[in-house]
Amino acid sequence: MKYLILIFLATSVAGLRYKFHRYLDRSHKHENLIGSTYSAEMALGMLFVGAAGETAEELWRALNLTNREDVLGKFEDLQNMQPYTIEMFNYLLVNRKYKVKETYIKQVAQYFEGVIDSVDMNNSKAVTSKVNKWVNDRTHGTVKKLMSYVGPDVNGILLNVLYFKGQWAKKFDPSLTQQDYFHVSDTKSIPVQMMVMRGRFRAERFFHLGIKVIELPFMKDGLVMLIYLPTSSDGLDELEEKIQESTLPQERQLVNLRLPKFRISTKTKLKSILNQFGIQNLFSPAANLTGIVEDSNFHIDDVIQDAFIEINEDGIETAAVTGGRSPAMDFTANIPFAYVIRDSHEIYFQGHVIEPEWDI
Ligand SMILES: *[C@@H]1O[C@H](CO)[C@@H](O)[C@H](O)[C@H]1NC(C)=O
Ligand SMILES: *[C@@H]1O[C@H](CO)[C@@H](O)[C@H](O)[C@H]1NC(C)=O
Ligand SMILES: *[C@@H]1O[C@H](CO)[C@@H](O)[C@H](O)[C@H]1NC(C)=O
Numbered sequence: 001m002k003y004l005i006l007i008f009l010a011t012s013v014a015g016l017r018y019k020f021h022r023y024l025d026r027s028h029k030h031e032n033l034i035g036s037t038y039s040a041e042m043a044l045g046m047l048f049v050g051a052a053g054e055t056a057e058e059l060w061r062a063l064n065l066t067n068r069e070d071v072l073g074k075f076e077d078l079q080n081m082q083p084y085t086i087e088m089f090n091y092l093l094v095n096r097k098y099k100v101k102e103t104y105i106k107q108v109a110q111y112f113e114g115v116i117d118s119v120d121m122n123n124s125k126a127v128t129s130k131v132n133k134w135v136n137d138r139t140h141g142t143v144k145k146l147m148s149y150v151g152p153d154v155n156g157i158l159l160n161v162l163y164f165k166g167q168w169a170k171k172f173d174p175s176l177t178q179q180d181y182f183h184v185s186d187t188k189s190i191p192v193q194m195m196v197m198r199g200r201f202r203a204e205r206f207f208h209l210g211i212k213v214i215e216l217p218f219m220k221d222g223l224v225m226l227i228y229l230p231t232s233s234d235g236l237d238e239l240e241e242k243i244q245e246s247t248l249p250q251e252r253q254l255v256n257l258r259l260p261k262f263r264i265s266t267k268t269k270l271k272s273i274l275n276q277f278g279i280q281n282l283f284s285p286a287a288n289l290t291g292i293v294e295d296s297n298f299h300i301d302d303v304i305q306d307a308f309i310e311i312n313e314d315g316i317e318t319a320a321v322t323g324g325r326s327p328a329m330d331f332t333a334n335i336p337f338a339y340v341i342r343d344s345h346e347i348y349f350q351g352h353v354i355e356p357e358w359d360i
Contacts, residue, residue: 021350025240032264034307034351039088043160046112050292055281062278090114091159095121098293121154139163142308156300162307169217171315172197183233183335184355192260192356200252214331219316222343233335254328262356263310270303
């Protein structure tokens with residue numbers, strides 16, 4: 001079993017990742033988005049290690065398992081980032097009429113930051129309030145209402161919860177933050193709390209793509225936020241179709257940066273997306289999850305991802321104001337933009353900001 005975990009986590013599933021994220025982009029076209037393919041893969045990995053036969057095979061195929069190196073370390077690295085920046089965990093609710101295997105409970109705790117809970121699905125109220133309280137505690141009070149209903153016919157639901165609150169390597173000076181307008185579209189502008197900084201960053205203007213990109217480092221080594229800014233308020237769609245990867249020049253340049261504070265919370269039911277990627281058996285009575293429970297008719301009803309991000313001025317040191325009057329690139333994020341949070345190995349989060357919300 002351990003071997004299978006290693007293989008699974010070693011995958012580089014560029015194809016699925018890209019499609020998965022494009023699907024999220026499109027299905028959240030008109031609203032703020034934070035999503036994590038990386039974490040969804042972890043969640044599926046947790047189910048994969050308990051799957052056998054046809055169910056294991058469809059996960060294997062959909063995730064395009066190829067590379068057999070050990071990347072468990074990657075997940076451990078991620079856990080080491082906590083509690084500063086990212087929290088990611090999986091919570092599997094199993095109808096208590098099924099008996100969960102001890103070995104599975106141990107594996108899930110060890111490799112996936114996972115918890116398994118056998119619950120009385122007949123008591124919807126007690127289950128939802130227990131789950132909501134647990135998730136709320138683990139996300140510092142940000143995710144208040146994840147579950148709204150369970151019923152006697154529910155077999156298993158996997159909750160994949162993520163929380164990100166970055167600390168910048170160089171913080172924004174809160175006294176410079178001012179109210180400004182964000183142009184959601186040609187005809188709609190909303191007030192936002194705009195943070196301001198003048199500093200040196202890796203940044204580039206890609207004329208052929210009509211976008212500007214900036215890289216903002218977090219205090220955790222190597223973790224950065226890339227912001228992709230189109231040239232007009234209706235340019236995001238096209239931008240998201242075009243960008244996959246971009247390489248920025250090593251050299252930093254002076255930038256006048258304006259970025260709104262924002263909080264985003266996104267809840268996505270993944271079943272219908274995963275269905276499109278050929279993961280169907282897992283969600284049907286034919287599922288073979290004999291590594292999880294003894295009984296043969298157990299299956300998963302849905303996988304729900306709930307992710308939260310907060311971006312504000314917080315950081316570790318004050319940014320020195322450099323280059324007095326020298327010319328600087330202007331980077332004003334006052335129209336819908338896309339972002340990615342990553343290090344050199346992994347993309348942890350991707351999303352977009354359509355209408356920055358702060359007091360939610
Ligand atoms: C699956 O992985 C192989 C090898 O890395 C790659 O060539 C292929 O394009 C991938 N398929 C998809 C659908 O991503
Ligand atoms: C699950 O798959 C295993 C391995 O292929 C097989 O031995 C077992 O009979 C299957 N169980 C069910 C319930 O399909
Ligand atoms: C839940 O309700 C169903 C029918 O509504 C019943 O068959 C089952 O025994 C109940 N389960 C529990 C754990 O009470």
